[in-house]
Amino acid sequence: MALSGGLLPQTSISLNKDAVDVVQLSALLAATRQNCLQFPLLQPDGSLAEAAHPSKLRLALHYSTLVVSIHMRGPIPGGDYMHTTDRKHQQQRTPFLNFSLGQSRPVPRLIAFGRATSDHALTASIHDLAVAPSLQRRGFGRRILQKLLRELGRRGITDIAALAAPEQRPFFTACGFGDDELNSTTMLYLRSSMTSREDSVKRFGRKSLVIPAALRAMYMPSSGQHDMERS
């Protein structure tokens, strides 16, 4: 599929679940600060404490209704989201791609991803949209979402929901999503460990870091108060 500008290496979009390498997926999600949890734990420097485990991802993909991925042949402009050592390890694991036709072919790089779960009849939810950080704002996210919507529509599912943090709302609005027509309130289950009195939660925007009591003095010197507490 040619892209506007034509300067990017060739990309291809696919609905094939098997085309997604779960190790790349875990890295892509981690690069976009996601690990499939609604409230991922962050390290003090803002990066993920724990990335999504590839085997869990494989299961989740298996049980998702639709999986859309965009791969790129060739190096990712602007820098890869995976470390060189991890990528080399990848290349060794898929030797069959390196049979020589004069040059070795690189492993296709996953650059954008999205998936949907549904009951195959009435409703569907969009999860885990991610685009490689160096390739954002070029329309890849929109293409993933539109592919998902079109494919779901083809299967007769018209009620599609997505959870959006405040900073993601403009993206979804631009893709045709709106506030719930029935004015339903979105409610998420919060495990009480999030708000236990033993520790406090420090917010980094939408993400939150659980700080155990012992370290509280270091990270929240000002307060003996709890940052987020359900009264």
Next chain:
Amino acid sequence: MLSSTVPRGLSPHLKLTCLQWQPKSAPLLPWHSHSGYSYHQSSGESRRRLTSSVKFWDTLKSGFVKDPPTIVAEPIQEENGVEEPNVDDEEPVVLMETAQPDGTVEKIIFGSGEAVDVYELEALYIKVGWPRRPPEKVEAALKNSFMVASLHLQKEVPFEGGATKMLKRELIGMARATSDHVFNATIWDVIVDPLYQGQGLGKALIEQMVRALLRRDIGNITLFADAKVVDFYKNLGFEADPFGIKGMTNGTVYHDRSFFNSRSACLRVALGSF
């Protein structure tokens, strides 16, 4: 709707026994999260050992410590696509048992894997005023839901020797959840027969469902609640728009948000009392 103004259908001289609830496991405290342990069907001894060696803080530390010992047991992964055990591995639970004056016994039974008859469900929709939906779609939706929890009212005649003869069995409540079996779950279509509302049955439905999901370590549980029932879910541990996360939708919306009563909304408009 779960308001207390709905007239109770039970006659006044019935004696209600206490809620007989035998949860399958100990109360699920957050730091006893059974991450993946339920899948380890190795010897019971090793399973106990696994459970006792992980504490809540260990799971936190694993994110910070450089070379954490592998403490979280992963669910047994299928390279060959072996099916996971289904959620309906739990026995039906008798929530309430009442003796009727005519000698029969009425039981309210919660089940999580029992088949729900689509036409019984449709009858229930009509009772609460939801619009009808194509039965084949409802059937497909139920079949492809991760978990379908149901409440049945069973009327029995007890005989000596402990045997009972079932007289009738009807569906009085249901809730279902869709999921990717690992991370996310959404609860849809929570419905309780108006005659039996106000007794904590809806609460029981949701609590059992959430417990089953948490046992599988599915932590992202979402639902879309009508304004009238937001408080009901708040009492069950749900929070509205936490951190500003809101649901957005695309396309025609099925009227299957929890407890939405569309017919009453129309009536209100017609009578002008809006």
